[in-house]
Amino acid sequence: MSRRQLELIVTLPWLTAAAVMLALTRIAGETAAVKLGLLGSAAICFSIGCLARTSLGLHDLAGRPSSRSEQTAEPTERHGD
Numbered sequence: 001m002s003r004r005q006l007e008l009i010v011t012l013p014w015l016t017a018a019a020v021m022l023a024l025t026r027i028a029g030e031t032a033a034v035k036l037g038l039l040g041s042a043a044i045c046f047s048i049g050c051l052a053r054t055s056l057g058l059h060d061l062a063g064r065p066s067s068r069s070e071q072t073a074e075p076t077e078r079h080g081d
Contacts, residue, residue: 010053010056013048014045017049021039023038024038024039024042034046
């Protein structure tokens with residue numbers, strides 16, 4: 001799977017949340033319970049998108065090679081304790 005496809009898949013929950021919020025603003029004559037249910041669904045989709053984006057970012061950080069200075073750094077010794 002290419003990087004572009006993965007970014008598109010990660011963005012889909014946010015697009016769904018936006019579509020649900022748009023539908024919420026367009027419906028008329030529905031009860032408050034239905035509108036609250038749609039709002040909850042949009043919030044869930046948004047949070048799934050946030051988790052997916054965070055997971056992708058953490059994966060990128062884990063895959064990045066560490067710098068050479070971190071590999072050769074020696075621990076400091078404490079004297080006089």
